[in-house]
Amino acid sequence: MARLLLALWGGWVMLCPFSASAWGFFAHERINGLAVNLLPPGLQALFRSQQTYLIRHATDPDKRRYAVKEEGPRHYIDLDRYGTYPFDSLPREWKQAVARFTEDTLQQHGIVPWWMEVMTGRLIKAFREKDIPRILQNAAEIGHYLSDAHVPLHTCRNHNGQFSGQRGIHGLWESRIPELLAVGKWNFWIGQAAFIEDMPAYWWLRLLESSLAADSVLRIEKELDARTDPSEKYAYEERKGKLVRQYSTRYTKQYDSLMNGMVERRMRLSVQSVASIWFTCWVLAGQPDLPSSPQQHEDPEQREMIRQLDRQWRLKRVNGSEHL
């Protein structure tokens, strides 16, 4: 009855979309913001002065999905399309992978590890040229793609539980849990950025870890669902100032605790990875001196492009794959 009354509120009540976007916007923003704290002084001065930019633009790649068809596959890779762990049949090198599977197939199943190579190449070039707007834009977006690679459901085709009757699990894992628990409850005292000898090997390792965890992510929720009364699984609770029907706080906490801190661990590791990749690109570019308070940190063309993306994103014109 209470639920019926709430539903009659109309304007106040909406179904919580929790659109799958590999780490929700909340987590993406926090990961970029926290990664700044791990940087060494030579890099931290610039990044700290532009922390707000790095946070605000952490979600640009997801917004771009609604305008650019090629964007979708850059956020994931369905490794289970290539056999079983550790997916040895899939060459890690792009040209070899294309020769073996064709570019169409790779694009269809996601290209995040190879897109990271493109993005880190761009960041190194921007550092070498001391091109502040490009440094910040590429760094913010690398923070996004690399964090996506840490999300288990971004490495399997059943990415939103659509094949196992668990539709919505993507948002539960990457949005609902961090939004409920990250602030004040999780420990983000992480240490320092580290130089990474072999960047591609590093993110392949993170993807393989994600892939190993995907089964547990799905199985644990399935088991919890089976022993939970449906009336307790969802609840009308406040989210961003609105009353929405979403996974209940109780169910969300139970799921998180059954996963034994996995979401917190993956989020912490995302922060560490993002800082370390930023740092490594700077070292590979020769550790250039950078201004601590640049005059120009965003070029007008880029600002206009982002403004348009933002508008299209709000209109939700989806052109790409549903897998975010």
Ligand SMILES: [Zn+2]
């Ligand atoms: Zn994404």
